[in-house]
Amino acid sequence: MKKLVHRLGWPGTIALAVVLLFVFVGLFAPWIAPYPAQGAGAPNVLAKLAPPSADYWLGTDHLGRDILSRIIYGTRVSLTNGVLIVAFSLLIGLPVGLAAGYFGGWIDEALMRGTDVFLAFPALLLAVLMAAALGPGFLNSIIAVAVTWWPWYARLARAEVLVLRGQPYVEAARLAGVSHPRIIARHILPATGRPLTVQAALDVGPALLTAAALSFLGLGVLPPTADWGQMVDAGRKFFPARWWYSAMPGLTIFIVALAFSVLGDALRERKGGTVRAPA
Amino acid sequence: MSPAPMLDVRDLVIRYRAGLFAPRPKPAVNGASFRLEKGETLGIVGESGSGKTSLLRAILRLLPVESGTVRLDGQDWLALQGDALRGARQKIGVVSQNPFLSLSPRLTIAEIVAEPLLAAGARQGPALREKIAALVADCGLTADFLDRRAREISGGQAQRVAIARALALEPGLLILDEPTSALDVSVQAQILNLLADLKESRGLSMLFVTHNLKVVAHISDTLLVMRRGDVIEFGRTEAVIAAPAEAYTRDLLSFGRKAAAG
Numbered sequence: 001m002k003k004l005v006h007r008l009g010w011p012g013t014i015a016l017a018v019v020l021l022f023v024f025v026g027l028f029a030p031w032i033a034p035y036p037a038q039g040a041g042a043p044n045v046l047a048k049l050a051p052p053s054a055d056y057w058l059g060t061d062h063l064g065r066d067i068l069s070r071i072i073y074g075t076r077v078s079l080t081n082g083v084l085i086v087a088f089s090l091l092i093g094l095p096v097g098l099a100a101g102y103f104g105g106w107i108d109e110a111l112m113r114g115t116d117v118f119l120a121f122p123a124l125l126l127a128v129l130m131a132a133a134l135g136p137g138f139l140n141s142i143i144a145v146a147v148t149w150w151p152w153y154a155r156l157a158r159a160e161v162l163v164l165r166g167q168p169y170v171e172a173a174r175l176a177g178v179s180h181p182r183i184i185a186r187h188i189l190p191a192t193g194r195p196l197t198v199q200a201a202l203d204v205g206p207a208l209l210t211a212a213a214l215s216f217l218g219l220g221v222l223p224p225t226a227d228w229g230q231m232v233d234a235g236r237k238f239f240p241a242r243w244w245y246s247a248m249p250g251l252t253i254f255i256v257a258l259a260f261s262v263l264g265d266a267l268r269e270r271k272g273g274t275v276r277a278p279a
Numbered sequence: 280m281s282p283a284p285m286l287d288v289r290d291l292v293i294r295y296r297a298g299l300f301a302p303r304p305k306p307a308v309n310g311a312s313f314r315l316e317k318g319e320t321l322g323i324v325g326e327s328g329s330g331k332t333s334l335l336r337a338i339l340r341l342l343p344v345e346s347g348t349v350r351l352d353g354q355d356w357l358a359l360q361g362d363a364l365r366g367a368r369q370k371i372g373v374v375s376q377n378p379f380l381s382l383s384p385r386l387t388i389a390e391i392v393a394e395p396l397l398a399a400g401a402r403q404g405p406a407l408r409e410k411i412a413a414l415v416a417d418c419g420l421t422a423d424f425l426d427r428r429a430r431e432i433s434g435g436q437a438q439r440v441a442i443a444r445a446l447a448l449e450p451g452l453l454i455l456d457e458p459t460s461a462l463d464v465s466v467q468a469q470i471l472n473l474l475a476d477l478k479e480s481r482g483l484s485m486l487f488v489t490h491n492l493k494v495v496a497h498i499s500d501t502l503l504v505m506r507r508g509d510v511i512e513f514g515r516t517e518a519v520i521a522a523p524a525e526a527y528t529r530d531l532l533s534f535g536r537k538a539a540a541g
Contacts, residue, residue, distance in 0.1 A: 168381040175339060176395035176444065177368040186394075190385055 012266020018259035026075035039069030041224025049242045059244035061234065067248050073226040074249065078256065081142060081220075082208030086200045088146035089153050089207075094196065096150070097157025098184060102165060112158065115151045123148040127210060131219035141220045145210045149203070156199055160192040198267050205260025212253050228253050283353035285452050285484035286315040286338070291347035293333050306345065307333040309508040315501070317451070320478065320485040322499030322516065324492050324531065329505040331488050335456055338486070339373060340364060352451060369399055372445030376457040378437035382429035388415070388440050389425040395447045411447075417480075418443040419473055435466035439473065446477065453477075454486045459494060471498055492531050496520055504528050 005013045025032055033039040034057075044064035052059045058067040100111040118126070130144035164170055170187050178186075212229030214220045221227045228249040235245030293308040308330040315321040325331045336342040338349060340356075349356040351370060359367050375381045382391050392411045393401075401407050412422045418439040429437055438458060445453060455474070459467040475498060478485060489495050495502065495516075502519045504512035504527070511525045523529045 168375050168377060169383040171341070172373065172375065172381045172441075172444070173383075173394060173398075175341075175368060175371070175373045176398055177365050177448075178394060178398040179365065182398065186386075187383060 008263075008266040009269075011262050015259040015262035015266065018255065019263055022075055022079060022256055022259075025072055026079050029072050029076055033066075033069035033072040035066040035069040038065040039073035039226060041065075041226070049238060049245070051242075052244055058248045059242070061231070061245055062238065067231070067244065070226040070231060071228065071249055071252050074228045074231065074252075077138070077221055077225060077227045078208050078212065078253075079204075081138075081145075081211035082204040082260075084142045085145045085149055085207040085211060086203050088142060089149035089203075090196065090200060091150075092146070093150035093153025093155075094157050094192075097154040097159075098161055098188065098192070100154065101158035101161025102180070102184060102188060104165075108158075111154070115154045118148065118151045121148070124210065124213065127214060128217060128219065131214050131217075136219050136222055138221045138225075141211055141214045144214065144219070145207060148210075149207060152203075153196065153199070156196060157192055160195055161188055164188050164191050198264065201267050202261065202264030205257040205264065208260070209253065209257045282317065283350070284314040285317045285319075285352060286321075286486065287348075287350040288313050288338070289348045291334070291337065291349065292345040293330070293337050293342060294345045306508055308337065308505075310347070311505075311510045313501075313503050313510065313513050315452075315484055315486060317484055318478075318482050319500040320487055320498055321501045321503060322495030323486065323488045323503045323505065324490065324495055325505035326490060326531075328507070330508040331505050332456070334505070335454065335486070335488050339371070339454065340368075369395070369448040370450050370452060372448070372450040372453045374438070374441045374445050374453070374455045374458045377461050378434055378441050379429055381441055382437055384429055387426050387428055388420075388432070391429070391440060392444050392447055395444060399448055411443075414443045414447055415440070417446070417477070419469075433466075434462050435469060438462060438466075438470055442470075442473065442477070446481070449481070450483075452484045452486065454488075456488050457490070458487075460489065460491065467494070474498065504531065 004016075008016060029039065030036045035044070038044050042065070044060070044066070047056065047060050047064040049062055050056050050060040050064070056066050056068070058071070060066055061070065096111050096115065100108040121129075126148045127144045130147050131141055134140035134144060164187070170183060173183050173187055211220060212227070212232075215227045215229035216233045218230075218233065220229055223230065231249035232246045232253070235242070235247075235249070239246050289312050291308055291311045292306050294306040295304060297304050311330075311334055313321065323331050323334065333342060337344050338356075340359075344357055351367075354367070356367075386394075389408065389411050392414055393403075393407060396407060396410065397403070401410075408425075412425065415422070415424060420436060420439050420443070424432065424436065424440070429440070432440070442458075453474075458474075459470050462470060471494065474485065477483060485498075487495060487499055499516050502512070502514065502516045503510060504519070504525070506527050512519055512523065512528050519528065520532065523532055
């Protein structure tokens, strides 16, 4: 514990705890939520729009469902959203960046100019366009955001590879007759891992935020599945008189996004990690 | 006609590309020609910027050549491409200047030395491990080193590992790019002695690039002096040192003597 605090600092440790808490809550939602059925979407019309109370800690929504339970169930959607967006982006961006940086020349030009096309659009606009074209839904919204996200990984991977490619030990492998795929697998990929994982950890927060924005616009998961962004949107009609409907999920988004970003910063600047290669 | 030399370079011109509309720069290597006979050592000397590194990188096919020919053991070396080139690289072992930078920080010594063997189709297993241990032993290191990483050993030890890796596929030609300049003087002597022993026991030809004439005079049979891209002197080491034809070589020599005296 002491070691962890030393490595990440207090803000980073707290952020890590918050992130782990949400992961735990997401995993065990049916056991943690006070009203699991309502969390999953069952209406409860007897208690429509009830303010926060001992029975409903964070109040209820327009169908009388417990907001705390809805938020807990929404954690599953939001976290998988964030993680899957980053994973999909890595899946496309990493190979593109590796190939561009390693082979250089016209391959580099072709791949990176293609990447630039995606970067030329404002990210959220492109995501909205993609989501509108694909139609709402869980997987579609992830694909829509990942399309705007992967170019950053491609650029980052390319920059890392450009440095590595000139390293004498990579050159030595080439001169020893090692094939390109093997050099990439043995020398390039392991060394790009660290900066890319840090970037990925940093990005889960913003990715989840973008996904929430899409579902706020009605382009994310479909009701009755609980989703934070969608809850904020649904609560707008009752704002400010029934403030808790929008505010509670909104606050949750804020906390999670903040935790991921603080954790990302802490990871980037962490102390006492593995020793880096000299020079 | 004597048997084909290990390396036969004729009229080699290397020029770095400038921008599309920039005037053509002076070539980095301007028509270099020399031969390296089998079992001999050729020393290439010159100050920094003389083109010796460019020449070396071109021979290693890391730089494109503008014109000229390179024959390796009678084979047209510049014509090889792709997989053929990758396979043919086995004939040349390379040791570079900084031993730590040329060894991957993530791999163990055994993995580093195994790399060329695996690339050439060897299988993982006890036989491979034994072969690696033998190679490392030939270079003066015990088997304890096999599971260490490059950052855990000294500069001289790291250079021995680099030499073991270069010799893994039993190349006929060993190319050494300033192999001792990153080491301190006593270790330099050990590495030079190791190289001399290996040359003897394995019948290696060596191409030894350095700016240190004293080192090269000690180890090489023939000597090539470069200056600003031109080969200004090429001949038997004794002849070049006894009667340098160019003022530049005399300068290099006298500098070497002063350094030796001081």
